Every structure is written in structure tokens, then in C-alpha cells.
Amino acid sequence: MTEQHLMLHTDKYQINMMYAHWKHHTHHQKAVFDVYFRKLPFGNGFAVAAGLERIVRYIENLRFTDEEIEFLARQEEQYDLAFLEELRQFRFHGDLYAAVEGTLVFPNEPILRVEASIFEAQIIETAILNFLNFQTLIATKAARIKQVAPNDILLEFGSRRAQEADAAIWGARAACIVGFHATSNLRAAMLFGLDAKGTHAHAWVQIHESEQEAFDRYAEALPDNVTLLVDTYDTLRDGVPHAIETGKKLAAKGKSLKAIRLDSGDLAYLSKKARVMLDQAGLQDVNIVASNDLDENIIVELKAQGAKIDSWGIGTKLITASDNPALGGVYKLVAKEQDGGYEPVIKISGNPEKITTPGKKNVYRIINNETGKAEADYIVMHDEVLEGSKEPLMLYDPSHPFIRRKVENYRVQPLLTPIFAAGQRVYELPTVTEIAAYHVSQLDLFWPETLRKLNPEKYDVVLSDKVWNMRKELINQHAK
Numbered sequence: 001m002t003e004q005h006l007m008l009h010t011d012k013y014q015i016n017m018m019y020a021h022w023k024h025h026t027h028h029q030k031a032v033f034d035v036y037f038r039k040l041p042f043g044n045g046f047a048v049a050a051g052l053e054r055i056v057r058y059i060e061n062l063r064f065t066d067e068e069i070e071f072l073a074r075q076e077e078q079y080d081l082a083f084l085e086e087l088r089q090f091r092f093h094g095d096l097y098a099a100v101e102g103t104l105v106f107p108n109e110p111i112l113r114v115e116a117s118i119f120e121a122q123i124i125e126t127a128i129l130n131f132l133n134f135q136t137l138i139a140t141k142a143a144r145i146k147q148v149a150p151n152d153i154l155l156e157f158g159s160r161r162a163q164e165a166d167a168a169i170w171g172a173r174a175a176c177i178v179g180f181h182a183t184s185n186l187r188a189a190m191l192f193g194l195d196a197k198g199t200h201a202h203a204w205v206q207i208h209e210s211e212q213e214a215f216d217r218y219a220e221a222l223p224d225n226v227t228l229l230v231d232t233y234d235t236l237r238d239g240v241p242h243a244i245e246t247g248k249k250l251a252a253k254g255k256s257l258k259a260i261r262l263d264s265g266d267l268a269y270l271s272k273k274a275r276v277m278l279d280q281a282g283l284q285d286v287n288i289v290a291s292n293d294l295d296e297n298i299i300v301e302l303k304a305q306g307a308k309i310d311s312w313g314i315g316t317k318l319i320t321a322s323d324n325p326a327l328g329g330v331y332k333l334v335a336k337e338q339d340g341g342y343e344p345v346i347k348i349s350g351n352p353e354k355i356t357t358p359g360k361k362n363v364y365r366i367i368n369n370e371t372g373k374a375e376a377d378y379i380v381m382h383d384e385v386l387e388g389s390k391e392p393l394m395l396y397d398p399s400h401p402f403i404r405r406k407v408e409n410y411r412v413q414p415l416l417t418p419i420f421a422a423g424q425r426v427y428e429l430p431t432v433t434e435i436a437a438y439h440v441s442q443l444d445l446f447w448p449e450t451l452r453k454l455n456p457e458k459y460d461v462v463l464s465d466k467v468w469n470m471r472k473e474l475i476n477q478h479a480k
């Protein structure tokens with residue numbers, strides 16, 4: 001159901017603008033839009049690009065159905081029938097470039113660029129922002145969690161608390177592209193090739209006469225995958241001893257208890273006590289899983305307290321990004337077709353942060369060959385080609401030209417990859433495992449100072465002189 005009618009997954013004003021363009025015969029005019037965000041979420045030093053797979057699938061299937069056309073025909077705008085016929089022929093014929101999933105991205109740089117007829121470029125704005133904002137947000141939150149528990153098993157448990165079903169599955173995928181090991185959501189696992197994992201709920205214990213009976217019966221049914229939830233009654237007095245008893249019974253059959261799960265109370269205290277009890281019973285290999293409103297801050301805190309936790313089940317705070325529940329990615333017109341070429345356009349604002357950066361642009365990640373680390377992201381006009389350049393590069397913010405850095409021995413990586421060319425997909429979608437490996441290689445490009453979760457160093461996104469001058473010129477023109 002949710003995959004149905006995505007063609008209408010757009011704000012009505014897009015169709016109204018398309019209609020007005022069509023009426024004035026300007027709908028074939030080409031346009032360039034940039035997607036970027038202005039502020040990093042969670043006080044993090046970077047964001048992780050995500051959402052591209054969904055965008056690709058969406059664009060490939062953009063067609064109006066008869067039902068959708070009939071629905072539009074009933075709108076109060078009374079669209080002309082010939083316009084609705086034009087919509088019937090709708091296909092995306094444009095170019096789309098994007099930072100691929102798993103890439104580290106920063107404020108005020110294009111992370112996706114659409115070049116298409118205004119008719120085509122306008123209608124896809126809403127869906128592109130919807131997919132990209134949510135998935136980038138969750139991947140970034142998950143990356144923060146991964147950072148504080150890099151060697152532990154991370155399980156995504158958010159489905160029941162997610163903002164509806166799409167958020168549950170795409171959020172689970174976003175977590176896995178930055179290194180979560182598994183999700184509890186079987187649908188996400190099937191759709192995206194993720195590992196699915198699960199323990200059992202309190203209901204399993206409550207429905208039995210005793211906790212011991214519940215544990216034993218669970219172990220009989222699933223002897224190769226037993227994780228027992230030990231907090232239904234009293235964790236240390238009942239739960240852990242009962243789990244140990246079941247563990248010994250399993251051992252007698254040549255099987256082993258895999259883990260216990262703590263889901264309430266003081267997780268540091270309980271895990272330390274439980275660890276001693278398990279070890280003393282000879283169950284040193286039994287892991288301890290924790291859950292209960294966890295996030296990166298509580299995990300850091302628990303680790304500082306010496307918690308003996310091997311694996312973390314993380315739901316609500318990850319899937320809802322509860323401490324920063326939206327990423328403000330925007331889709332802004334930066335150039336329009338004029339006399340056979342592109343004319344840069346600007347949006348002026350009283351808030352300098354909201355003034356757009358005009359022109360069809362590219363972004364290069366500048367990597368210092370001596371350190372192997374990224375120095376800055378460098379935004380250029382699309383005809384400024386840096387590949388193979390040996391020219392020293394001056395990186396500076398033209399509004400503070402006295403703070404400048406010269407890079408001489410560098411290589412460049414284009415941030416934006418071609419995804420669609422003239423409506424044809426030219427990009428092979430990687431698997432989640434491949435994205436996760438790529439994400440690790442991306443992290444390696446940055447200094448720990450940029451990556452740390454608290455008060456990270458700001459990574460520079462710098463405009464070339466040409467882009468800067470173009471922006472200044474257009475601001476001046478509009479100031480007159």
C-alpha cells in the first residue's frame with residue numbers, strides 16, 4: 001500500500017506550479033536544483049548521506065495511473081484535460097547527481113543535484129526531501145551510536161515506536177548502512193538483505209506458571225538461539241539464577257545459552273552483578289544484551305560506569321531521532337535555462353544563512369596526499385574541473401580572507417556521482433553490506449576531531465572564487 005501512488009507523494013503546490021508552467025508553455029524550460037541542509041543534527045560534526053536507494057526506485061517508477069489522473073481531475077483547481085493528458089505521458093528524463101549512501105556530508109554543500117525540465121524537477125522535490133531528510137537523519141544518529149560502541153553488537157529494535165511503517169523499515173536500513181548488525185524487523189531484513197535478530201518479550205515469561213518454566217520451554221523450542229529476558233520479576237534474585245539453570249540444562253545437551261537481556265533498572269549495576277553470577281556458574285561465554293530507552297549518551301555513561309554489556313538493543317531514541325527529530329534539507333533552484341545556456345539564480349533572505357548559492361555546481365572533497373585526510377569540501381562552478389590538477393589550492397572563506405590554507409599535494413574526489421543521465425539510471429545500487437564498508441572508508445578520511453560526538457571541530461566547506469564572485473554579483477544586483 002505505501003509503495004502505491006508515490007507519484008502523488010508531492011505537495012499540491014508542485015502540481016499547481018506545473019500547471020501554470022504548462023499554461024504558459026514554459027514547462028520544457030530546464031532548471032537546476034540543489035539539495036542541501038544548513039545545520040547538522042545532534043551537534044554532530046558530520047551527517048551520513050542516506051535515502052538514495054529509495055529515491056532511485058521512486059524515480060524509476062514515476063508514472064501517473066488512471067486513478068491518480070482521475071483524482072487530480074476532481075481537484076478544485078479544475079485542471080485542463082489536456083494538462084492531465086500531458087501528465088499521463090510523464091517520465092523523468094533528467095540528470096540526477098548525488099552523494100552516495102554512506103558518504104559523510106556537511107552543511108551548505110549540494111548533496112544531490114537535479115537537472116531537468118522544470119515540469120519534472122518540480123514534482124519530485126517533496127518525495128526527494130522526505131526520503132533523504134529522514135534517512136540521513138537516522139543514519140547520522142546511528143553513526144553516533146556506532147561511534148560509542150564500535151566493537152559491540154548493535155541491534156535496531158525501533159519498529160514499534162517508529163513514526164509508522166515506512167519509517168520503521170527505512171530507518172532500520174539507515175542504521176545498518178553505518179554498521180548496526182541486525183534489525184528486529186523481518187520485513188526490513190527481507191527487503192534490504194539485512195540480518196534479523198530477536199530475543200523474547202515479557203509476555204513469554206508472564207504466560208507461564210513460572211519464569212523457570214518459561215526459560216526452559218523457550219530453550220527447548222529454540223535451542224540454538226537462546227537469549228533470555230531476565231527482568232520480568234526480580235533480575236538478580238530470580239531472572240539471572242533461572243537463566244543460569246536453563247544454561248546448565250542446555251550445556252548438558254551440548255548446546256549453549258547465548259545471552260541474557262536486561263531491560264530495566266540500573267543497567268550498569270545489574271550487568272556487573274549478572275556477569276559475576278554467570279562467570280561463577282561457568283557461563284563465561286554467555287553475553288549480556290541491554291535495552292531500555294538507550295542512545296549514545298546513555299551508552300557512554302554505562303561504559304564509564306564499567307557496565308558489562310556486549311550488545312545493545314536500541315529502539316525509540318534511534319528510530320525517532322528523539323533529540324533532534326528532523327533534518328532541514330532543502331531543494332533550491334540555482335539555475336534556469338536562458339538563451340540556450342544556464343543563468344544562475346539566487347534567493348535573497350534577511351537571514352544571511354538562507355541566501356542560496358547560485359549556479360550549476362560541483363563539489364570536490366580535497367584530500368591531502370601526505371596525511372590521507374580530507375582538508376575541506378570545495379564547491380566549484382560545474383565548468384571548473386579539478387581532476388588531475390596540480391595547481392596549489394587556496395582554501396579560504398572569502399569573508400575572512402586572512403584565514404587561509406594552501407594545499408599543494410592533494411587529490412580530489414567528486415562528491416556527487418551521476419545517478420540518472422537523461423532519465424536513464426547509470427548507477428548500480430550497492431548492497432547494504434557494500435555501503436557499510438564504504439562508510440567505514442569514508443570515516444577513515446576524517447580526523448577524530450571532526451568525528452567526535454561532543455563539540456566536534458568544524459569541517460570546512462569552501463566556495464571557489466568563481467562561485468563566491470557569482471554569489472556576490474547576484475546579491476549586489478538584487479540590492480539595487
Ligand SMILES: Nc1ncnc2c1ncn2[C@@H]1O[C@H](COP(=O)(O)OP(=O)(O)OP(=O)(O)O)[C@@H](O)[C@H]1O
Pocket residue numbers: 263264265266267268269291292293294298301302305
Ligand atoms: N546506570 C545507569 N546510568 C545511566 N542511565 C541508566 C543506567 N541504567 C539505566 N539507565 C537508563 O535510565 C533510564 C531508565 O529509566 P527508568 O528508571 O524510568 O526505567 P526502568 O528502569 O525501566 O524503570 P521501571 O523498572 O519502572 O520500568 C533508561 O533510559 C535507561 O537506559
Ligand SMILES: O=P(O)(O)OC[C@H]1O[C@H](OP(=O)(O)OP(=O)(O)O)[C@H](O)[C@@H]1O
Pocket residue numbers: 157158160161200201202203263291292293294313314315316317
Ligand atoms: O526502549 P527502546 O529503545 O525503545 O527499545 C525497544 C523496547 O521495546 C521493548 O519493550 P516493550 O515494553 O515494548 O515490550 P516488551 O514487553 O517486550 O518489553 C523492548 O523490551 C525494549 O525495551
Ligand SMILES: O=C(O)c1cccnc1
Pocket residue numbers: 157158184197198199200291313315
Ligand atoms: O528481540 C527483542 O528483544 C526486541 C525486539 C523489538 C523490541 N524490543 C525487543
